[in-house]
Amino acid sequence: MSVRHALLALLSEGPKYGLQLREEFEARTGEVWPLNVGQVYTTLQRLERDGLVESDDAGEDGPQKGFRITADGAQELAGWLRTPPDLSSPPRDELVIKVLVAMRLPGVDVHEVVQVHRKYLVELMQEWTRLKEDEADYDLPLALAVDAELFRLDSVIRWLDSADGRLRRAAGDPPGRAASPVPMPMPRLRRKAGVRR
Amino acid sequence: MTALELRRVSKDYGEGPAEVHALRDIDLSVEAGALVAVMGPSGSGKSTLLTIAGSLEDPTSGEVLIGGTALSGMSRNDKARLRRRSIGYVFQDFNLLAGLTAAENVALPLELDGIAARKARVTSMATLEELGLADRASRFPDELSGGERQRVAIARAVVGERRLLLTDEPTGALDSANGEAVMRLVRAACKRGVAGVVVTHDAQLASWADRVVFLRDGRVADQTSPPPGPESLLASGPRQAPGTGQ
Ligand SMILES: Nc1ncnc2c1ncn2[C@@H]1O[C@H](COP(=O)(O)OP(=O)(O)OP(=O)(O)O)[C@@H](O)[C@H]1O
Numbered sequence: 144m145s146v147r148h149a150l151l152a153l154l155s156e157g158p159k160y161g162l163q164l165r166e167e168f169e170a171r172t173g174e175v176w177p178l179n180v181g182q183v184y185t186t187l188q189r190l191e192r193d194g195l196v197e198s199d200d201a202g203e204d205g206p207q208k209g210f211r212i213t214a215d216g217a218q219e220l221a222g223w224l225r226t227p228p229d230l231s232s233p234p235r236d237e238l239v240i241k242v243l244v245a246m247r248l249p250g251v252d253v254h255e256v257v258q259v260h261r262k263y264l265v266e267l268m269q270e271w272t273r274l275k276e277d278e279a280d281y282d283l284p285l286a287l288a289v290d291a292e293l294f295r296l297d298s299v300i301r302w303l304d305s306a307d308g309r310l311r312r313a314a315g316d317p318p319g320r321a322a323s324p325v326p327m328p329m330p331r332l333r334r335k336a337g338v339r340r
Numbered sequence: 341m342t343a344l345e346l347r348r349v350s351k352d353y354g355e356g357p358a359e360v361h362a363l364r365d366i367d368l369s370v371e372a373g374a375l376v377a378v379m380g381p382s383g384s385g386k387s388t389l390l391t392i393a394g395s396l397e398d399p400t401s402g403e404v405l406i407g408g409t410a411l412s413g414m415s416r417n418d419k420a421r422l423r424r425r426s427i428g429y430v431f432q433d434f435n436l437l438a439g440l441t442a443a444e445n446v447a448l449p450l451e452l453d454g455i456a457a458r459k460a461r462v463t464s465m466a467t468l469e470e471l472g473l474a475d476r477a478s479r480f481p482d483e484l485s486g487g488e489r490q491r492v493a494i495a496r497a498v499v500g501e502r503r504l505l506l507t508d509e510p511t512g513a514l515d516s517a518n519g520e521a522v523m524r525l526v527r528a529a530c531k532r533g534v535a536g537v538v539v540t541h542d543a544q545l546a547s548w549a550d551r552v553v554f555l556r557d558g559r560v561a562d563q564t565s566p567p568p569g570p571e572s573l574l575a576s577g578p579r580q581a582p583g584t585g586q
């Protein structure tokens with residue numbers, strides 16, 4: 144999320160002063176908006192220039208200046224909300240590669256490698272769940288953010304489980320295609336899977 | 341206190357070429373107040389472990405202790421009473437009594453313990469309410485959805501003065517909000533001192549546990565270390581999981 148859209152979101156709650164925006168921005172940063180608070184005032188100037196917010200008269204710039212969102216600003220924010228984020232680059236890329244490498248390395252048990260990652264991920268999920276258990280009743284944004292993290296980690300574990308099972312079935316198959324996998328150069332696999340960088 | 345202890349427990353089914361080693365040399369202990377999750381692929385022995393821990397089946401070898409007492413030294417009657425009073429079960433197929441309403445199913449273990457019907461009813465209603473089932477209390481099991489039956493089974497398992505709670509895929513038919521409600525109830529029981537074992541494929545569910553044990557081919561293949569506590573996450577921001585990010 145850009146500083147622009149964060150400020151538009153704050154202003155869509157009602158008119159606010161520069162200082163107030165800075166403070167609210169800071170309060171929510173780290174939770175959902177990991178952004179640079181130093182950019183607040185310059186971004187407000189640019190938003191005003193672009194007609195997405197307007198300020199009280201021509202008073203001097205600074206903390207006491209009041210801002211409100213314009214119709215164009217509201218439209219910009221609504222458009223941003225509905226624009227799909229970029230999910231095209233695969234988040235488990237590196238783990239997939241590690242497993243692909245492990246299954247070919249002599250003397251390496253790929254299932255043991257899978258278990259190392261599975262355990263690490265479950266431990267991480269335990270930490271997030273404990274946080275949710277302790278805080279979620281009082282902090283709805285936190286609960287939502289933690290759930291997102293849990294679902295993401297969960298999907299990685301599910302991939303590990305399925306890879307584990309697939310490798311076992313392949314190893315149990317009579318010698319042939321599955322038991323002696325053709326070397327598969329990574330770039331070809333990428334192109335096949337349609338993965339964009 | 342160790343509420344549940346398995347010492348070198350093995351379980352074989354069948355004989356000769358058909359022999360299955362469902363469990364091999366399992367050592368596991370669960371302290372009062374702790375929640376342990378058991379994860380593992382289908383057929384790895386999770387349900388077998390649970391039925392043996394709950395004294396519903398005997399191990400082929402090894403010893404099961406509940407509250408420090410070895411099951412092998414107990415009479416049939418003592419075991420039956422232990423099961424009724426001290427252990428709450430949730431099985432993969434729920435096991436609700438078809439002729440009783442949801443509220444009566446939940447109240448039953450309390451009444452069997454000699455608690456007055458009226459009081460049992462109040463406790464039963466309160467537990468159903470926590471699981472969002474207050475308005476389903478007077479329905480019979482066949483008038484409930486799968487997820488609702490599952491929650492009634494959970495409610496029945498946690499009521500009363502249980503010392504051990506054994507659950508097999510307790511949230512299989514539930515969406516994530518109801519799954520979380522179930523796990524909060526299980527955690528609440530553990531905070532009262534109940535020892536819990538949750539068998540599951542689901543990592544989100546397992547992540548509510550203090551410790552996660554990974555079963556593989558009837559053996560304990562691995563287990564998590566005790567969690568460091570949530571402060572570490574907040575202090576350092578989200579850590580990068582292996583391979584999840586660039
Ligand atoms: N009564 C039985 N007779 C023979 N074999 C059995 C019996 N019960 C279980 N088994 C076998 O023991 C092994 C472990 O079964 P168990 O039910 O404990 O697996 P599980 O981990 O609970 O699997 P799932 O995730 O599918 O529920 C399996 O190979 C199963 O076929």
Ligand SMILES: [Mg+2]
Nearest residue numbers: 386387432508
């Ligand atoms: Mg099972």
